[in-house]
Amino acid sequence: MSPEIAGPSPGGAGVRPPGGVGGDDRLLSGWGRTSPTRATVRWPLTDDDVAHCLAEPPQRGVVARGLGRSYGDAAQNAGGTVLEMTSRRGVLAADLEAGWVRVAAGTSLDELMRWLLPRGWFVPVTPGTRMVTIGGAIAADIHGKNHHRDGSFGDHVRALRLRTGGGEELTCSPGTHPEVFWATVGGMGLTGVILDATVALLPVETAWMLVDAERAADLDDLMCRMESRDHEYRYSVAWVDCLARGGSLGRGVLTRGDHAPLAALDRPRRERPRHFDPRPVVTTPQVVPPGLVNRLSVRAFNELWFRKAPRRRVGHLESISYFFHPLDGVVGWNRLYGPRGFVQYQFVVPFGAEDALRGAIELMSRSGAPSFLAVLKRFGRANPGPLSFPAPGWTLALDLPAGSVELAGLLDLMDEIVLAAGGRVYLAKDARVRADHLGGMYPRLAEWSDVRAKLDPAGTVTSDLARRLGL
């Protein structure tokens, strides 16, 4: 079948100043809004623009940036150049019989879903936001609620085109230049600039989800429910109340679901079964005072969230955006943490290290650090990416307000628990891990560094994260 082509769309007004590649000094931070640094931002429109930016790099190097959803400093480059890849968007080729698309790296999952769903296809993996680019999804090797069954984003990338830091253009895949491919999947953008990628798709009959929700009284109950029946669902995730104490420690709400078949829809929905046009509900004010997210407000929220969840509800119909991306309805929700920003701490510990998970949750509960929406999930198989985060085990993600002196020590203790259990933290979320812990968390770090050194001997592609962690 001939590919359907939406065509590359140039960045709209406000995204790209007139004058092509451009160059504008800007203060950039990650989604957590901590440690902002200044860089020269450029908007490459063509492959040649990217090649040009890499061929004449400034002294402090170049890094690609998508929609800035990494929580820490992965997509910033103090004193150097940052390429805003959202200037290159669109579906370049597609085969909707075989189920794949080739898309420009700056295309967001939001744009891709809007294009795919009416045609009966869905992205293979979606995180908790649609506002990430394909390039970012590969560089962070993002995962979603289906990791236990489908793996991470990199597992569904058939091929990608990369402009390396050394200036070479490479097309790589699990079969061709596999070492480059897997160093790029999860490589935090440090192997080069991803230009476009071919991604395998998931066929769906509708834009709706069939969802089962249930409450768990404590952590053991929650983990037991996840272990026994996660495999029956494509998607599974649990919310944990990290401020609950004593007998309620680790109480939570488990939500699992699958894509709804056409037959599951009522008549009004069946008329437009694959209609997908989510709109933001509210926008966070530009300025929010610090301290809004605190122990009291989070405790109150957690109590409400737990009580509002059904004890058990089966086969509830939810929209894709409600099920996967509830926070996308609140534009700029990260500003709720105020000017000091927040840190997301996400780790995985292997199956068998349940005591470490329990220890970590107990530590959080004892410290009283207000974690809003802690998320627990079971990971399935790891892929061959040396820096890819997911590995078989339990992963927990916590959002914590920055700006307190005590948080650093608390998270250092968490690191010790995670390391001792043979686990690791997620670099796309990280903004503070000790550089000397990285090798313990990612035992194949040296292998990755070798590949990168070959691709980019001069270290042209670099970022604040790379400097902070000595990558």
Next chain:
Amino acid sequence: MQDALGAPQSVLLLGGTSEIGLATLRRVLRTGRTRRVLLAGRDQAALEVAAKDLGGGPEVRTLRFDAADDPADHEAFVTEATRDGDLDVVLLAFGLLGDQERSEEDPAAARRVIDVNFTGAVAVLVPLLRALRAQGHGTVVVFSSVAAERPRRANFTYGAAKAGLDAWCQGMADRLVGTGVRLMVVRPGFVHTKMTAGMRPAPFATHPDAVAEATWRGLVRGAQTVWAPPALRWVMAGLRHLPRPLWRRLPG
């Protein structure tokens, strides 16, 4: 780079034998992420001792620096200080209290207090901030003084110099918005150090370690101005409006 919770990989201490400076440096080192420390000062032997006292861990380098040097020397100093990589945090902690009565009699003594505390500090901050702006990130902590808030009979030459520095830094901090570089002013009250040895402590007297803790908290919080002890902010907010006849009769 400084991480999201403030911890730097490199620190430059100007006034490498200053007790407040070293206490703050030790507090910063407790984050366990600092790999490179530069101690800058006049007395090489004293710097070596301070370096040894910091113990193992980060690599420590000592650099000759004199606030009273010429601008060209300051430029050369900054080139040397940035030779091995980025400066994430700069602590400007040198100062000269001087003898108040002498500074009222001897123009050279008065000038030296102004030169070290104000002119010299600004003269080294200019090339330093240029370097930090080029690297696109960094935090400068300038130790001012509560004496900068309102001149007192007991130390107004020092207070005037610190007031000048404090004012310059406030303006510069606003200038730096959007550059990735931050400047924070710390105003300690009376601190028990060798500089104040033998003097009668003023109310709210504190210790270098307490100043260090307040400074570190300010850094992590993203503060623009830190008072040490923090209560001085409110005390001085009242005292600055005290009528002069009462103010000059205050002890200390």
